[in-house]
Amino acid sequence: MRLNIFNCSPRGKRSNTKVLTNAFAEGFLRGAAGAPELNEVREFFISEPDDFRRAAEAFGEPSAALIAFPVYVDAMPAIAKSFIEEIAAFKGRCSSTRMLFLIQTGFPEETHTRPMKAYLEKLAKRLGAPCDGVIRMGGGEGARDRVRGSKGGGKMFERYRMLGRGYAANGVLDEAILAKLAGPKRLPALLAPLVLPLANYFFWDRELKRNGAYEKRRDRPLERE
Known part of the structure; x- marks a missing residue:
């Protein structure tokens, strides 16, 4: 399976989003039932003009498409909106693109990402693409500074790796892990x-x-x- 990651964070390669997609991709590459070479991961940084163009072309390929970005209070970054407007051209022509999303915010409560989850699920439906789920994480600010071996950081990254492994093996995201990452309601x-x-x-x-x-x-x- 090919996984195309569309990193829509303005910080690009220096973003919190990047370290989270890295962990998911690690798990994804290990999840092909003992044959990791059967899986492929490509990541596009939408903040870079050349990547933006290549990403728009890659979206229509038969693949899993992970669109990832931070949520600022209730809003997505402008470049994420620009990319969504660009892929709108594939409406009705992307049934072989399995969409999933990764959104994270600095606020710990899951209420801050809930409206965006509903929007993204509706987006996939409008495009005519199957939606395999929305990964939400509260308390994401500073994720790139967390040490993987630390108690909190190590557990967080392992959850993303487990999500990636499960998705590669079964095509689904583990609901129990999603709930833990999303954070408390209040x-x-x-x-x-x-x-x-x-x-x-x-x-x-x-x-x-x-x-x-x-x-x-x-x-x-x-x-x-």
């Missing part, structure tokens, strides 16, 4: 006040320092004196 009330300070400390403070802006974080340049 954070417990006692836990919520702890999450924001930790996120600020481990991510935003680090980014501010990296860009020499930490000391200016409370500045209000547009406020009148």
Whole structure:
């Protein structure tokens, strides 16, 4: 089976999306019942103009098509929307393209990716392509910085590898793993006040320092004196 991965993250090869598709692809290549050479993976980075053109052509091939991107609050990146508009030309002509999706967001609750899941399922239906599922992950920001051998990072990557193996072997995504990756419906009330300070400390403070802006974080340049 051929798996075409369409990475629609603006960060491209440096994205959180990339490390997740890597893990899925690893599992996919191992999942052909002892014959990994029967599987093939190609990844296109939609943020790169040449890849965008090649990806649009590859979408119509008999294959599994994994479209992957981050979700910003409720929205997809502009390049993801551009790619979807490009492949609309295949409407009614892509029944041999098995679509599946991978979306991730920095927010931990699964409620943030639920509307996008419904949209993507409807997209596949409108194109006339079978939809094999939507992988959703909450708390995805910083995934590229997680160490695979660490307790949290190792478990996350292994889940993606297991999804890939199962999909290559059976053509389906494991529902139990999908539920674990999607995250909780809501954070417990006692836990919520702890999450924001930790996120600020481990991510935003680090980014501010990296860009020499930490000391200016409370500045209000547009406020009148």
